[in-house]
Each structure stands twice: as structure tokens, then as C-alpha cells.
Amino acid sequence: MPDAALSPFAPLLLALASLFPLALLALTLAAPGFRPRLATLLWLAPLPGLMAAVFAQGAIVSLPTPLALGLMLDRPGALLLGSAALIWCAAGIAAPAWWGEKLRSLPYQAWWLATLAGSMTVFIAADVVTFYLAFSLVSLAGYGLVTRDGTVAALKAGRVYFALAVTGEAFLLSGFVLLALGAGGETRIAAIVAALPSAPRMAPALVLVLLGLAAKLGLVPLHLWMPPSYGAAPYPAAAVLSGAAVKAGVIGLVRFLPYATPTETLGIALAAAGFFSAFFGVAIGLTQRHPKHVLAYSSISQMGVIAAVAGLSLAAGRAAGPTEIAFYGLHHVFAKGGLFLALAALSMTGNRGRAALLWPAAIVALGIAGLPLTGGALAKLAIKDALGSGWAKTLGSLSAVASTVLMLHFLTLATVMRSRDASAVAPVALRAAWWGTALASLALPWLLFPSVGGSLAATVAPQALYELGWPILAGGALFALLRLWRNRPSLPPGDILAIIRTGEPWLARLSNGVAAIEGFLTDWTVAGAVLLLLALALAGAML
Amino acid sequence: MSAGLLATSPGGDVLVAAIVVPVIGILLLWLVRPRAVEWVALAALLANLGVAVAVLRTVSSSAAPVAYLIGGWQPPLGLALRADGIAAVFMAMAATVLVPVAIYARGAFGAPGERRPMVFWTMLLAITAALNLIFCGQDLFNLYVALELLTFAAVPLVSLDGSRETLKAALRYLVFALAGSVLYLLGVAIIYGAYGTLDLIGLASIRGPDGALLLAIGVMTAGLAAKTALFPLHLWLPPAHAGAPPAASAVLSALVVKGSFFIALRLWFDLLPPERAVAGSTLLGVFGAAAVIIGSAMALRQARLKLLVAYSTVAQLGYLFLVFPLGLGSGAAPFESTAWTAGALQLMAHAFAKAAMFMAAGLVYEAIGHDRIAEFRGLGRIAPLTVLTMTLASISLMGLPPSGGFSAKWLMLTAAFGEGAWWWVLVIAAGGLLAAGYVFRILVPAFTPPEEPIARVKPVVVRREAAALALAVIAILIGFLPLAPWPLLAIGRIAAGAP
Structure with a gap:
């Protein structure tokens, strides 16, 4: 195993995974002359992360004592780091083809590299401060990617994105402080989680952390930001946001839940929230009219499945939970990120060469639902043990049925995407990025499945084929029925966001109210009276 | 021994220098040629920084307060100067803020010999002396004198342009x-x-x-x-x-308001006898909490950068007052408490970040001729260093790591959770969200490329940009200090030895 033969360069590789994108960021900030070249080299930036995932598993980097920052890489972290690095790489190849000249300007490169640095670091953070730093970086810099087009809709989506990002961070920070306090001021994640079972306020701490992660994962009702943001983000940005950035929430589930100790109530609650999101995402996704929004709702649904698996593993005290979650996440990185790249390629393609783009999309999309023999099937098999055999297994199969319906809905919308120019062909870089990602989503789970404890022989056993196959068939049948329903309702992306937006005038009134209070208090006579009252009140309070 | 007996400690005379250096500086300002005024003031502030660092080093190496009895007379007859841990730290902090401010202000007030530069430099040195006296003062009347000096030096600065x-x-x-x-x-x-x-x-x-x-x-x-x-x-x-x-x-925002605090x-x-502090400190905490919420909400409404930053000061000062309930509430040694360090860190982080922010706001005004936030598009292209300064200062103000603001927030949350005081947690979290909101309002337009190239009214002087940037960088660097109570801040507290 890598641990035994850990190269002395492994810690360096780990540090480079997060520092190399930052170094490029500094370069593009300081050297405008380098920007045209960097635009075509953005795909290089995540490569140290990829190499670290392959060669540096088990490595540790810790800074000298006053600086409480550190990095480390374990197996679940490596799975997510490697897959995220690959989708960043693929999107980095697609980006120049999609954006062209624009990518040579500072805002494009700076936001891209800052988000990338956070995205890589969050998987290898060894302490809560580094984790929070990386988590904030990937979330806040992601704002720049969401709003890259600068349209009114994008800026509006960006505000929702930002609001939920900082709300999630506030939860996360409070939870981290409480976790550190429970571990006697310790900030290393491993020590904190080891001390968790005996920590006095474990439940509130974990609830706060989970709320913070839920905002990133898009668990209902903190999912509001996801559909408008993915809808507004240009395709390469949507690919990395949905593929890589969201996995900051997944690594949080991996890192902070005490899987070694069965924690029933919290686990079941998380599983319930996850399953709710899994079905809610599909139900609302079916009312969407744009394939980007459908993919966003599919993400909400899939992250719900991951949260459910994490919750069930936590409730049962399954130590294998983190690896299974990470493996499921790995497939989702390629599948979801890849489908956004496929949409980009389709939207630049006229009448020729569509089949070569659409067929892989069909296989990858149905892979999300667990189409037998795809990488997605292995992902479903990896979480099979966590779902067990009771109600959770049934819900798991039903969510596969639901995903099938949603993915068929997505495919019907995707076939309509085309360039206005009938003879247009998408740039080869864009198509290659999509095909490469599709291949990764199909092949890499096969390569890695044995290393996470899966048996390849069992995946082709008739039993497994049946269990994975029937939800696809049932979903197909259901979708055929659904198409008979002519005027299906159409909801705006972000569903209840539209209702919340009706409260905006109320918010303005609140702000005016505050200003009125301020106006009253900053009157001379009032302030003078308050000063005297405060003197009396303070003296009175002590007497 | 009676706690009232003080003796001049080794190296105690350096405290006299802390008062005398800025005063001599003021006298020299009026003796030298107008052209040299700025340089004399800068030299005095640099000397003051040296003195403050010497005091800090003495206190931290001996782990005991430094004291000096003027004329060797014991209080209450004589006057004593005494720098304990927190006084030494704050003296050093104030001295460090003042030097970049002076570098920034050089040449900003018109030709030498006019009224404004003379007033500014005199008042700046007077503020320096007053702050040092406040930090080292041992006598309530002495402190009153220092406080008045501080006020009377600060007021003319407000009306410097005479409008x-x-x-x-x-x-x-x-x-x-x-x-x-x-x-x-x-x-x-x-x-x-x-x-x-x-x-x-x-x-x-x-x-x-x-x-x-x-x-x-x-x-x-x-x-x-x-x-x-x-x-x-x-x-x-x-x-x-x-x-x-x-x-x-x-x-004014970074230092003067901190003197009275x-x-x-x-x-x-x-x-104050600790057992009597509970109700009053809660009252101060409640006002602090209201400051955090309403100050931030007002900052969110402002159309002009300087007013936004000023309301942000109202909010950030509110956090300082949370130290009273959090530090005095537990009953256990307040100076070793997390809240005590959190308060000191918040005070310092705010001092550096806010000074940087106001200076950056001034540079923005010079560069584009106004400070209307809605028209900031393209600022990043015109004044990249200034936008970087605003970004770093904002990171500290909204409490993102690594920054002094983050460390202060982390320790303050630790103190609040440690006491089971969830309501303060809510205030701190809500304040952070609102701060993120007002920072967002400034930075997003500044980062957005302009639709058409916007005009630069006046080139920005790199020296002045660098001075502001240095302060913002320090606000970030404070975040690398350990996230634990500092023993230095507990050195020489009076109440620790008193009944």
C-alpha cells in the first residue's frame, strides 16, 4: 500500500496541491503579460493535486507550533482529491474553448484559481482552521464563477449563492468552535473526532457542523442557491462547481462524523433529511425546462443520497462509511461535471456529430441512477451495505427509480440543445474534455473498486444485475407514463426561492425600521437622556 | 506586603520616555522649519515605536509589569507609571499603527507652513502621548487628564478641512x-x-x-x-x-475610541468587586450586541464608503463590550480567560484593519474623485493595491481565516460556548453575516471590470498605498498567533493580587 513506500517527496506534493494554484494566482495577479499563456495552461493547475492523490496517500504536513495549520491525506480524501483534480483538469481544457479570449483576463483566471485552491485544500486539511479556510475559499471564490457572465440573472443568483455560503460558514464556524472546545482546545480534526464520543456537547456541535455542510451540499431547504447558480454559471464553471466544489460538503461528512461510535438519533435524522432531499430533488427537477437546472436538481438529489448513507453509517457505527461515501462522491464528480461539459459541447454543435456526444451522455446520466456495468453501478454497490436490507434499502432502490426518471427527462432536454449554426462543430478540446470525463466516470470506479473493499466478481453476479437493473426499467416505464401527461407544471429554478423573494420588500422595511430607530437615537436630546439613564442603570445594576 | 507599595522596576525609566518622546516631538515641531515638520513627527513616532517595543520586551522577558515612580514618590503622594502585559501590548499596537499612518499622511495636507499640516502633526503626537499615558496611567485623575488630552487632540482632526x-x-x-x-x-x-x-x-x-x-x-x-x-x-x-x-x-477609529475603552x-x-459585576456587565454586553446588529445593519444601507466604514466601527466596537459579560461572568481568573484575550485581539485586529480600510477609502476617493460604492466598477484596474488592501482588511473585519478578526471571533465564540451563553453566540454569528454583507457590497463592484474604462482623477502614490497595505497585512498576520489565551496579557493585573 502507498503508506509503506511513502516517498520523501510526498509531503511536498501535498503542500503543492494547495500551493501551486495559489502560486499561479499570485502570478496572474502580478504578471499581466503571462495571462494569455496561462489561459491555455489552466488545466495544469490541479495536477499537483492529482499526483498527491495518487502518490501521497498517508502523507502529513504540519507547520511549526505557533501556526496551527496542517495538511494530511487519507484514502477517502485521496479519492475525492484525485477525482476533483481530474474534473478541474478537464474543465481547464474546456475553458479556453468555451470562453476564448475572455479567459485571458484577470477576473476569469483569478476566480478560477482561487476556487481551485480552496477545492484542493479542503480535501487535505488536517485541522479545523485550515478546513474552514479552504471551505470558505472554495465557497466565496465560487461566487466569481457563478456570476462570470455578469448578467442580471447571474448577479441575482450570485447574491443567493453568497448569502447561503456565508450562512453555512457561520454554522460551520460555530460548530467547529464547539468541537474544539469539547476536545480541550484541540484543533486537529483527528484528535477532535477521537474526543467526540466523550465530549460534553457533541450533539449541538455536530448539528451545527451538519447545518453548515448541508448548505454546501444543497440539502433541502438549504438548496435554494444551487439551481439558479448552476443555471447562471457558464458551463466550465458549472462543471467544476457541481463536480468538485460541492464535494467540500462531502469531505465534511467524511471528516467530522464519529463513525466509530454508533450515534443513532443524529444518524437517522441525517438519513431522513438526505432521503427527503433525494426525492424532493427529483420531484422538482421534473418541473424544470432547462437541462442545467435539471442537473442542479439531480445534484440536490444525489447529495441527499450521500447524506442518507452518511447518516445510516453513523447510526450503525460503520467504520467503512467514509470510504463508501467518498467512492460514491468520486463517481458523482465525473458524472455531474461531465454532463455539464456535454451540454457545453452540445450547445456548440449543429447537426453533425451529435450522436457521439449524446450516447456517452445517456450512459453517464443513467449511470447516476446505477445502470448496470457503469461506474455508477459500482457507486451504488459501494453504498449497498450502508443501506442494509430494510426500509433504507427500499428507499435507496426507489431513489434509483426516481433518478432514472429525472435523467431521462434531462436527456430529452439535452437532445434539443444545439447550436443555431447547423454546420457548427464544438471545438475538439471541448469534446475531448467531455469524452475524457465520461471515460473516467465509466472506468475509474472499476479500477478503484477493489481498493475500497469491493469485489468485482460480485458486480456482475445476476443478483447485483437484477437489483441495479429493475429500478432502471421501472424508471423507464414511469418516464414513458409521465410523458403522457401533457401540461406538466413548470416551477422556477430554486422553487421556494420565489416565495422567499416575495419577502424582499419586508426586508427593506426592516432596514428602514432600523434606520428610523437610528435616526431617533441619534437625536441630541434622546442621546443625552440615554447617557444619563445608562449611568443610572449601570450604577443601579451593581448596587 | 501592601499591594500599594510600588517601586521603580529595572528598565522602568523607559516609561517616562513613552510620555516624553511625543511631547518633545511636539515642541520640536514648532521650532523647526515648516518643511521639516513632517520628518520630525515621523522621527518622533519611530522613536515612540522603539520605546513601545522596548517596554513590550521588558514586560514579556521579565513576566512582570514595568513601573516608574516619578521623583521616587510613592502613590498616592507621587505619580506612578506602570505598564502591565495588556498595556505593553496595546502601546506597541498603537505605536505600530501610527507609523504607517504618518507615512500615509505625509504631504496630504497641503503645503508646509499652512495651518492644516501643523495642526495635524501636532494633534497626532498629542494623541500618541495621551494614549501612552492612558495605557500606563495608575491614577484615576491622571487618566482623566490623559483622556481630556486625547479628546482635545482628536476633535480638531475631525474639522481639519474646515468645512x-x-x-x-x-x-x-x-x-x-x-x-x-x-x-x-x-x-x-x-x-x-x-x-x-x-x-x-x-x-x-x-x-x-x-x-x-x-x-x-x-x-x-x-x-x-x-x-x-x-x-x-x-x-x-x-x-x-x-x-x-x-x-x-x-x-480616530483605530486608536482614539480604544483609549476610553x-x-x-x-x-x-x-x-470592581467581581461578584458585583454580573448585572452591569450583562447590560454592557446587551448594548454591545445592539451595536453589532444595528451598526452592521446601518453599514449595509450606506451609499458612501467612508460612512459604511464608520458604521462598521460602531459595530466592531460592540464586539469589544462583549468582553465584559464573557470575561467577568465565569468568576474564574478573568485575565487568563479566553474572553480577555479575545477582547484584546479584537481591539488590535480592528485597529489595524480599520486604519487600513479608512486609508484605502481615502485613496479610492483620490483615485476616482468620489466614494460612492455603486460606482466602484473597475476600481480593481485603477488602484489594484488599494483594492488588495480593502480585501485583506475586509477578511479580518468579517472574520475569515487567517486574520486577527478570525482569531478574535474564534476565541470569543469559544468563551461564549464555554459559558453556555448561546445568546452571545447568536450575536457574534449574526454580526459576522452582516459584516460579510457590507464587505460584499464594497468588494464585488470593485472587482467587477468596468463596461467602459473609467477615468482616473489623480494617480495614487504607491508609498501611501503601501502604508495602508502594511496595516492590512498586519491584521492578517495577527491571525497566525495561537488560538489560545496569551499569558502575556495576564501579566501584572492588579486584581489578581488584590482581595
Whole structure:
């Protein structure tokens, strides 16, 4: 195993995974002359992360004592780091083809590299401060990617994105402080989680952390930001946001839940929230009219499945939970990120060469639902043990049925995407990025499945084929029925966001109210009276 | 031994230098040629920085306070200067802020020999002396004198440009600060009447939970709160800090309001019997919480950068007052508490970040001729270093790691959770969200490329940009200090040895 033969360069590789994108960021900030070249080299930036995932598993980097920052890489972290690095790489190849000249300007490169640095670091953070730093970086810099087009809709989506990002961070920070306090001021994640079972306020701490992660994962009702943001983000940005950035929430589930100790109530609650999101995402996704929004709702649904698996593993005290979650996440990185790249390629393609783009999309999309023999099937098999055999297994199969319906809905919308120019062909870089990602989503789970404890022989056993196959068939049948329903309702992306937006005038009134209070208090006579009252009140309070 | 006995400690004379250096600086300002004024002031501030660093090193290496008895006379007859851990740290902090401010302000007030540069540099050195005296003062009347010096040096800075608006703001500030002084002086009189001494160490050794002391502290605290612009006594701060020239705003927001806060801190932590502190400290905490929420909400509404930054000061000062309930509530040694360090860190992080922010705001104004936030598009292209400064300062103000603001927030949350005081957690979290909101309002347009190239009114001077940037970088660097109570801040607290 890598641990035994850990190269002395492994810690360096780990540090480079997060520092190399930052170094490029500094370069593009300081050297405008380098920007045209960097635009075509953005795909290089995540490569140290990829190499670290392959060669540096088990490595540790810790800074000298006053600086409480550190990095480390374990197996679940490596799975997510490697897959995220690959989708960043693929999107980095697609980006120049999609954006062209624009990518040579500072805002494009700076936001891209800052988000990338956070995205890589969050998987290898060894302490809560580094984790929070990386988590904030990937979330806040992601704002720049969401709003890259600068349209009114994008800026509006960006505000929702930002609001939920900082709300999630506030939860996360409070939870981290409480976790550190429970571990006697310790900030290393491993020590904190080891001390968790005996920590006095474990439940509130974990609830706060989970709320913070839920905002990133898009668990209902903190999912509001996801559909408008993915809808507004240009395709390469949507690919990395949905593929890589969201996995900051997944690594949080991996890192902070005490899987070694069965924690029933919290686990079941998380599983319930996850399953709710899994079905809610599909139900609302079916009312969407744009394939980007459908993919966003599919993400909400899939992250719900991951949260459910994490919750069930936590409730049962399954130590294998983190690896299974990470493996499921790995497939989702390629599948979801890849489908956004496929949409980009389709939207630049006229009448020729569509089949070569659409067929892989069909296989990858149905892979999300667990189409037998795809990488997605292995992902479903990896979480099979966590779902067990009771109600959770049934819900798991039903969510596969639901995903099938949603993915068929997505495919019907995707076939309509085309360039206005009938003879247009998408740039080869864009198509290659999509095909490469599709291949990764199909092949890499096969390569890695044995290393996470899966048996390849069992995946082709008739039993497994049946269990994975029937939800696809049932979903197909259901979708055929659904198409008979002519005027299906159409909801705006972000569903209840539209209702919340009706409260905006109320918010303005609140702000005016505050200003009125301020106006009253900053009157001379009032302030003078308050000063005297405060003197009396303070003296009175002590007497 | 009686806690009242003080002796000049080895290296104690350096405290005299802390007062004398800026005073000599002022005298020299009036003797040298107008052209040299700036350089003399800068030299005095650099010397002051050297003195402050020497004091800090002495205190931290000996792990004991430094004291000096003027003329060798014991208090209450004589005057004592004494720098304990927190005083030494704050002296160093103030001295460090002042040097970049001076570098920034050089040449900003018109030709040498005019009224404005002379007033500015004189008042800047007077503020330096007053702050040092406040940090080292041992006697309530001495502190009063220092406080008055601070106020009277700060008010002219507000109206430096002599416009109607700023004169009005300065007058407001003056009247309100004087009302605060009256209350403070009233408290001093009550204590003198009851105890016959104003020496803090002497008072701490004979204090008891008696009515006169409690009444006096209550009245004095209200006065100090008015000078610190604790909500709802902040009416003077936004117009004064937004109207002053940027270098002056930086000093006013970063340092001047902290002087009166420091005295309040001493009254409550050194003098007040801890068992009597609960209700009053909660009251201060509630006002602090209101400051955090309403100050931030007001900052969100502002259309102009300087007013936004000024309201952000109102909010950030609110956090400081959470130290009272969090530090005094637990009953256990308050100086070793997390809250004590959190408060000190918040004070320092805010000082550096806010000074940088006001200076950057001034540069923005110079570069594009206005500070209307809605028209900031393209700022990043015109003044990249200034936008970088604003970004770094904002990171600290909104409490993102790594920054002093983050460390302060982390420790403050730790203290609040440690006491099971969830309501303060809510305030801190809500304040962070609102801060993120107002920072977002500034930075997003600044980062957005302009639709058409916007005109640069005047080139920005790199020296001045670098001075502001240095302060912002320090605000970030504070975040690399360990996330734990500092032993340095607990050195030499009076109440630790008192009954």
C-alpha cells in the first residue's frame, strides 16, 4: 500500500496541491503579460493535486507550533482529491474553448484559481482552521464563477449563492468552535473526532457542523442557491462547481462524523433529511425546462443520497462509511461535471456529430441512477451495505427509480440543445474534455473498486444485475407514463426561492425600521437622556 | 506586603520616555522649519515605536509589569507609571499603527507652513502621548487628564478641512465627549470623597462592595461609553469619522475610541468587586450586541464608503463590550480567560484593519474623485493595491481565516460556548453575516471590470498605498498567533493580587 513506500517527496506534493494554484494566482495577479499563456495552461493547475492523490496517500504536513495549520491525506480524501483534480483538469481544457479570449483576463483566471485552491485544500486539511479556510475559499471564490457572465440573472443568483455560503460558514464556524472546545482546545480534526464520543456537547456541535455542510451540499431547504447558480454559471464553471466544489460538503461528512461510535438519533435524522432531499430533488427537477437546472436538481438529489448513507453509517457505527461515501462522491464528480461539459459541447454543435456526444451522455446520466456495468453501478454497490436490507434499502432502490426518471427527462432536454449554426462543430478540446470525463466516470470506479473493499466478481453476479437493473426499467416505464401527461407544471429554478423573494420588500422595511430607530437615537436630546439613564442603570445594576 | 507599595522596576525609566518622546516631538515641531515638520513627527513616532517595543520586551522577558515612580514618590503622594502585559501590548499596537499612518499622511495636507499640516502633526503626537499615558496611567485623575488630552487632540482632526459639515461633526463630538468627561469626573470625585485616594493599586487593596465605589464606576463607565461611541451613544461617530481626512479617520477609529475603552476595561477588571459585576456587565454586553446588529445593519444601507466604514466601527466596537459579560461572568481568573484575550485581539485586529480600510477609502476617493460604492466598477484596474488592501482588511473585519478578526471571533465564540451563553453566540454569528454583507457590497463592484474604462482623477502614490497595505497585512498576520489565551496579557493585573 502507498503508506509503506511513502516517498520523501510526498509531503511536498501535498503542500503543492494547495500551493501551486495559489502560486499561479499570485502570478496572474502580478504578471499581466503571462495571462494569455496561462489561459491555455489552466488545466495544469490541479495536477499537483492529482499526483498527491495518487502518490501521497498517508502523507502529513504540519507547520511549526505557533501556526496551527496542517495538511494530511487519507484514502477517502485521496479519492475525492484525485477525482476533483481530474474534473478541474478537464474543465481547464474546456475553458479556453468555451470562453476564448475572455479567459485571458484577470477576473476569469483569478476566480478560477482561487476556487481551485480552496477545492484542493479542503480535501487535505488536517485541522479545523485550515478546513474552514479552504471551505470558505472554495465557497466565496465560487461566487466569481457563478456570476462570470455578469448578467442580471447571474448577479441575482450570485447574491443567493453568497448569502447561503456565508450562512453555512457561520454554522460551520460555530460548530467547529464547539468541537474544539469539547476536545480541550484541540484543533486537529483527528484528535477532535477521537474526543467526540466523550465530549460534553457533541450533539449541538455536530448539528451545527451538519447545518453548515448541508448548505454546501444543497440539502433541502438549504438548496435554494444551487439551481439558479448552476443555471447562471457558464458551463466550465458549472462543471467544476457541481463536480468538485460541492464535494467540500462531502469531505465534511467524511471528516467530522464519529463513525466509530454508533450515534443513532443524529444518524437517522441525517438519513431522513438526505432521503427527503433525494426525492424532493427529483420531484422538482421534473418541473424544470432547462437541462442545467435539471442537473442542479439531480445534484440536490444525489447529495441527499450521500447524506442518507452518511447518516445510516453513523447510526450503525460503520467504520467503512467514509470510504463508501467518498467512492460514491468520486463517481458523482465525473458524472455531474461531465454532463455539464456535454451540454457545453452540445450547445456548440449543429447537426453533425451529435450522436457521439449524446450516447456517452445517456450512459453517464443513467449511470447516476446505477445502470448496470457503469461506474455508477459500482457507486451504488459501494453504498449497498450502508443501506442494509430494510426500509433504507427500499428507499435507496426507489431513489434509483426516481433518478432514472429525472435523467431521462434531462436527456430529452439535452437532445434539443444545439447550436443555431447547423454546420457548427464544438471545438475538439471541448469534446475531448467531455469524452475524457465520461471515460473516467465509466472506468475509474472499476479500477478503484477493489481498493475500497469491493469485489468485482460480485458486480456482475445476476443478483447485483437484477437489483441495479429493475429500478432502471421501472424508471423507464414511469418516464414513458409521465410523458403522457401533457401540461406538466413548470416551477422556477430554486422553487421556494420565489416565495422567499416575495419577502424582499419586508426586508427593506426592516432596514428602514432600523434606520428610523437610528435616526431617533441619534437625536441630541434622546442621546443625552440615554447617557444619563445608562449611568443610572449601570450604577443601579451593581448596587 | 501592601499591594500599594510600588517601586521603580529595572528598565522602568523607559516609561517616562513613552510620555516624553511625543511631547518633545511636539515642541520640536514648532521650532523647526515648516518643511521639516513632517520628518520630525515621523522621527518622533519611530522613536515612540522603539520605546513601545522596548517596554513590550521588558514586560514579556521579565513576566512582570514595568513601573516608574516619578521623583521616587510613592502613590498616592507621587505619580506612578506602570505598564502591565495588556498595556505593553496595546502601546506597541498603537505605536505600530501610527507609523504607517504618518507615512500615509505625509504631504496630504497641503503645503508646509499652512495651518492644516501643523495642526495635524501636532494633534497626532498629542494623541500618541495621551494614549501612552492612558495605557500606563495608575491614577484615576491622571487618566482623566490623559483622556481630556486625547479628546482635545482628536476633535480638531475631525474639522481639519474646515468645512461647515465637519465643523458641525466636530462640535457634536466635542459636546458629547465633554458630557462623558463630566460623568467620568463625577465618578472620580465620588471615589476621592469616599476613599481619599485615586491610585488604582491603592484602591484595589481597600475596595469593598460599597455603594460609593459602585456608583462611581457606574457613572464613569457611562461617560467612557459615550467617548467610546457604544451604541446608543454613537451619534457623534459616523459624521466625525466619515468627515475627517482619511489619515485622521484611521487614527480616530483605530486608536482614539480604544483609549476610553481601555479605561473602562481597567475599572471593571481591576477595581470592581467581581461578584458585583454580573448585572452591569450583562447590560454592557446587551448594548454591545445592539451595536453589532444595528451598526452592521446601518453599514449595509450606506451609499458612501467612508460612512459604511464608520458604521462598521460602531459595530466592531460592540464586539469589544462583549468582553465584559464573557470575561467577568465565569468568576474564574478573568485575565487568563479566553474572553480577555479575545477582547484584546479584537481591539488590535480592528485597529489595524480599520486604519487600513479608512486609508484605502481615502485613496479610492483620490483615485476616482468620489466614494460612492455603486460606482466602484473597475476600481480593481485603477488602484489594484488599494483594492488588495480593502480585501485583506475586509477578511479580518468579517472574520475569515487567517486574520486577527478570525482569531478574535474564534476565541470569543469559544468563551461564549464555554459559558453556555448561546445568546452571545447568536450575536457574534449574526454580526459576522452582516459584516460579510457590507464587505460584499464594497468588494464585488470593485472587482467587477468596468463596461467602459473609467477615468482616473489623480494617480495614487504607491508609498501611501503601501502604508495602508502594511496595516492590512498586519491584521492578517495577527491571525497566525495561537488560538489560545496569551499569558502575556495576564501579566501584572492588579486584581489578581488584590482581595
